[in-house]
Amino acid sequence: MIFHDFGMTTASLAGSLETKLAAVRGAGFSQVMIAAADVVAHPGGTAAGVRAVRASGLEVTGLEALRDFEGLDGQLHAYKVDVAKAMLEICADLGGRLLLVEASTSKHASADAAVIARDLGKLALLAVPLDIRIAFKGQPWSRTARDFRQAADHVLRVNLPNLGVAVDAFDVLASGVPLDDVDILDPDQTFLVQISDYMWQQIRSAEEQRATATHFRVFPGEGAHSEALSQFIARLDTIGYVGNYSFDVYNDDFLQMPPETVAMRARRAAVWLAETVLRRALPVPNIERLRAASRA
Amino acid sequence: MTQATDRELIPEPQNPLGLDGIEFIEFATSRPQALGGVLETFGFRPIARHRSREVELYRQGTMNVIVNAQAADVPRTVVPTERPVISAFALRVRDAQAAYRRALELGAWEIPVRALAMEINIPAIHGVGESLIYFVDRYDEFSIYDVDFRPIPTVYPHPPAIAGMHFFGIVQYVGPDRTADWTAFYSQLMGFTPLPNQVRFGIMPSGLLLESPCRKFFLQLIEPEEAARFAQAEEHLQRIGLGAPDVPAAVAELEKRGVEFLATERVHSSERGALTKPLPGGMMFELVKSQPRSAGAP
Numbered sequence: 001m002i003f004h005d006f007g008m009t010t011a012s013l014a015g016s017l018e019t020k021l022a023a024v025r026g027a028g029f030s031q032v033m034i035a036a037a038d039v040v041a042h043p044g045g046t047a048a049g050v051r052a053v054r055a056s057g058l059e060v061t062g063l064e065a066l067r068d069f070e071g072l073d074g075q076l077h078a079y080k081v082d083v084a085k086a087m088l089e090i091c092a093d094l095g096g097r098l099l100l101v102e103a104s105t106s107k108h109a110s111a112d113a114a115v116i117a118r119d120l121g122k123l124a125l126l127a128v129p130l131d132i133r134i135a136f137k138g139q140p141w142s143r144t145a146r147d148f149r150q151a152a153d154h155v156l157r158v159n160l161p162n163l164g165v166a167v168d169a170f171d172v173l174a175s176g177v178p179l180d181d182v183d184i185l186d187p188d189q190t191f192l193v194q195i196s197d198y199m200w201q202q203i204r205s206a207e208e209q210r211a212t213a214t215h216f217r218v219f220p221g222e223g224a225h226s227e228a229l230s231q232f233i234a235r236l237d238t239i240g241y242v243g244n245y246s247f248d249v250y251n252d253d254f255l256q257m258p259p260e261t262v263a264m265r266a267r268r269a270a271v272w273l274a275e276t277v278l279r280r281a282l283p284v285p286n287i288e289r290l291r292a293a294s295r296a
Numbered sequence: 297m298t299q300a301t302d303r304e305l306i307p308e309p310q311n312p313l314g315l316d317g318i319e320f321i322e323f324a325t326s327r328p329q330a331l332g333g334v335l336e337t338f339g340f341r342p343i344a345r346h347r348s349r350e351v352e353l354y355r356q357g358t359m360n361v362i363v364n365a366q367a368a369d370v371p372r373t374v375v376p377t378e379r380p381v382i383s384a385f386a387l388r389v390r391d392a393q394a395a396y397r398r399a400l401e402l403g404a405w406e407i408p409v410r411a412l413a414m415e416i417n418i419p420a421i422h423g424v425g426e427s428l429i430y431f432v433d434r435y436d437e438f439s440i441y442d443v444d445f446r447p448i449p450t451v452y453p454h455p456p457a458i459a460g461m462h463f464f465g466i467v468q469y470v471g472p473d474r475t476a477d478w479t480a481f482y483s484q485l486m487g488f489t490p491l492p493n494q495v496r497f498g499i500m501p502s503g504l505l506l507e508s509p510c511r512k513f514f515l516q517l518i519e520p521e522e523a524a525r526f527a528q529a530e531e532h533l534q535r536i537g538l539g540a541p542d543v544p545a546a547v548a549e550l551e552k553r554g555v556e557f558l559a560t561e562r563v564h565s566s567e568r569g570a571l572t573k574p575l576p577g578g579m580m581f582e583l584v585k586s587q588p589r590s591a592g593a594p
Contacts, residue, residue, distance in 0.1 A: 085405070121484070125403025128481045129422050131471060131531070160484075161476035 002280045003270035007031035007061045008247040010038045012266070013259035017042055017049055020259055021056035027263035029270070031059040033246045034094060036087055039063075050093045061246050062098030062135065062192060063091040069101055070119035071109030071144055077119070084123055092130040098191055099127065100135050100166055103142035103151060116144050117157045124163040135166035135191040140175050141210050147171040149181055155189055164191035168248060170213055172232045173225045174203050179235055187240040194248035195233070195273075197223025217249045219269035230277045237278055245273070311509035312398065312487050314390025317589075318463045318513055319432040319440075320353075320360035321536060324374040324383035325577065328352060328365040331380045334575050335361060337553045338538075339458035344445035353445055357457025358588065359538075360441075370407055374426045380577045382533035384420070385466060386430035387486070392419055395431040399485050416443050421485075424468055424478070425532040458553075459546035462588040464539035465514035467503070470531050475504050475517045482506050482515060498537065498569030498584035512589045535579070539586030543569055546583055 007029055013020040017038045024032045034053060042049030053060060066087050069080050091099050101123065110116070124134050136155055138145035145151040148167040155165050167190060171177045196217040201224050203209045220229050233245075247266050254262045274280045325331045332342060332352065340354035340361055350365040364383060367375045374383040389395040396419035400406055405422035418440060423429040434440055447453060470478050482488035487509035495505065503518035514537070520529060540546035547557055547565045556573040557565050564570075570583040 122401075122403035125481060125484055126405065128403075128477045129405065129424060131474065131477075160480050162480070 003028075003267075003274040004030045005243070006245045006247070006270040006273065007033055007059075008249070008263065008266040009033035009035055009064065011035040011064070012247065012249045012251065012254055013262055014255045014257065015259045017052050018056075021052060021058060023259035023263040024266075025056060025058055026260060027267040029058065029263070029267065031061045031244065032056070033061040033100075033248075034063050034096065036063055036065070036090060039090055039094070046090065050090070053094050060091075060094045060096035061244050062100050063087060063094060063096050064100040064102075065137075066099060066101045066123075068104045068106040068109065069123065070116045071104050071111065072106065072119070073110070073115075076108055081122070081126075085126060088127055088130050088132055091132055097131060098133050098135055100137060100192065103136065103138050103145035105139065105142050107143075109143050111143050113154065113157060116154050120154060120163055121158045121160060124158065124160040127162055133162045133164060133191050135164055137166035137168055137192075137194070138171065139168075140171075140213070141206065147175055147177050149177065149184060152185060152189075164189040166190075166192040166194060167236070169193070169195040169197075169220075169229055169232055170217075170248075173197065173228055174209050174212065179228075179231055182232065182235045183239060185236075185239060185241070187242065190236075190241055191243060193233075193236060193241065193243065193245050195220050195229065195245055196247060196249045197221070197225050197229055199223055214250050215252045217251050219247055219249055219265050221269050221272040222265065230273075233273060233277045245270075310487060313387070313395040313431070313509075315486060315508055315510045316388040316390070316435075316512070317358075317508075317510055319386040319388045319430070319435055320362050321382060321463070321466070322362040322364055322384035322386070322428075323380045324364045324376040325378065325380035326365060326376040327378050327380075327577070328363045330378075330576060331363055331579075334380075334577070334579065335363070337555055338550065338581065339455070339461065339553070341451065341455040342448055343451050343453045343455070344441055344447045346444055347446055353441055355453070356455050357460070357462060359457065359461070359463050368407075372405075372422060372426055373407070373428060378577065380579055382427060382466065382536065384423070384428040384430055385533070386418070386432045388435050389431045389433055392431040392433040395419075395433075396421070399431075402485055404485055416440050423533070424470070425530055427533050459549050460541045460588060461546060461583075462539045462586070463513055464497070464537040464582075464584045464586050465505075465516060466536055467500075467516045467518060467534045467582065468531070469529070469534045470517050470519055471529065472519055472526075474531065475519055478517050479504065479506060488515065497586065498582060499563060499566055499571065500569070500582065510589075535582055537582045537584050539584050539588065541585070541587050543567055543583050543585045546570075 010020045039049035040046050127134050136151045138147040138151040140146055148165055148171050151165045155163055197220050198212050198217050335354045339356045342352050343355050344353040352363045354361040365376050399421050407420040409417055418430045420428045420430045479490050488506040491505040503516045506515040547570050558571045568585050572581045
């Protein structure tokens with residue numbers, strides 16, 4: 001398979017967890033990003049949700065998403081630590097090795113870099129015994145990190161091996177982060193790349209950007225920014241990124257379509273990226289390991 | 297002190313917890329007598345039993361070993377099975393509650409308090425795998441064992457160590473590419489320092505050594521070898537390293553007591569160290585040339 005480092009999220013699909021997993025697998029993917037709600041909302045309980053994921057045979061790209069974690073104090077902080085610990089335990093139970101953390105949008109969150117570093121460091125240390133990596137992702141409407149550049153600043157400040165950044169293609173497409181800024185990323189501390197496109201040529205306001213990001217994303221190759229997206233992926237490849245790509249597509253229409261159909265669209269996107277953008281003609285087993293070894 | 301010095305950046309103390317060596321190492325097994333037999337061949341003596349649980353204290357010299365046959369009923373902790381495993385180690389610290397609170401503040405997992413009435417609550421955090429790390433601050437005038445344990449009658453409570461043996465360290469097996477994570481864990485939470493790769497003790501060459509801030513013992517992190525990198529393996533505390541000032545003398549003494557040491561081309565006893573053959577239950581001990589560090593030594 002030439003796209004085995006590509007996966008999709010259960011959040012893009014309608015139906016029960018088992019239906020979603022079957023659709024992902026049926027489309028030929030070997031890994032899946034798990035939206036925590038899909039596991040804990042399982043009618044048989046969280047343990048049954050975990051069993052379903054384990055039984056699917058799919059590798060777990062990671063669990064998403066811990067939100068509004070960093071920058072809080074007192075009771076709020078203690079509460080969020082409890083939430084984080086519960087998510088870390090679910091992630092470990094799933095056999096996942098990555099927890100996606102989205103930069104805080106809470107009005108209560110401090111934007112003080114020292115406070116954010118303290119909290120991200122704590123989260124990373126909590127994740128060590130469970131063998132989980134923390135992927136911190138900026139969001140345009142966040143108070144603590146608006147894009148991967150700011151997320152990378154926080155990660156660098158904390159300087160722990162299991163804390164890295166998640167990069168969302170949306171940063172480059174919609175927020176106007178220059179492509180050259182991809183070069184600031186340390187490929188070893190870049191733990192996940194999420195990709196999606198959208199239909200509009202232009203986004204007119206912050207509100208529209210947020211609405212687009214959360215409701216109108218489409219798969220790569222289906223949107224209006226194929227060229228920019230291609231350049232973004234190619235640039236990541238150039239800097240030596242060898243981790244996973246996850247389709248992070250939130251689209252209300254997709255939730256009204258059969259999950260098999262949506263998963264096949266994801267597959268089409270994966271093949272397009274692998275063959276056209278990354279120019280992988282031949283399936284090479286263990287390609288990341290080979291590439292990591294050649295870099296070392 | 298002047299105001300100017302007050303404003304100076306005070307560096308993080310090198311021994312933030314006031315760490316002062318290992319108070320005890322705990323094994324869990326459902327066959328405590330079999331393990332006790334093994335410990336006795338190494339010179340440990342059973343000296344006390346827990347008042348309410350199936351837990352025994354073995355000792356020689358400065359080393360305390362706890363044999364625990366009872367499950368803790370806490371998620372992610374050892375359920376004793378026939379095969380003995382290292383289920384915990386206890387660190388001597390200046391102030392156990394302060395050490396515990398600091399660890400939680402920085403990102404450790406707490407263990408729910410489970411002390412019964414009239415028993416000392418020893419604060420603990422999750423360590424590697426299913427193991428625990430305890431913090432103990434009562435080891436000078438009176439010890440944790442004075443309250444929770446009942447001495448075994450007629451047994452001398454301070455059996456001397458064979459050949460000057462003392463705790464040297466604990467070997468921890470970690471997953472592929474996990475050395476950096478665990479180094480961060482022990483250095484951030486407890487002030488351990490990784491030693492340069494050329495610093496080696498004993499005869500086992502692999503792994504990264506972390507020195508305790510009290511410089512009284514080491515943790516050694518060992519990743520799987522190449523061929524085993526992609527096999528599924530749980531991370532765990534694998535074996536205890538016992539320090540001895542004169543390893544050949546210690547080996548000779550232990551051999552007299554029936555302990556067998558590996559003598560292969562790759563691993564064999566020497567001045568530097570020795571490794572036992574797997575003992576009943578699959579345990580191993582390692583001997584390492586080392587002088588005991590006295591209490592309070594830098």
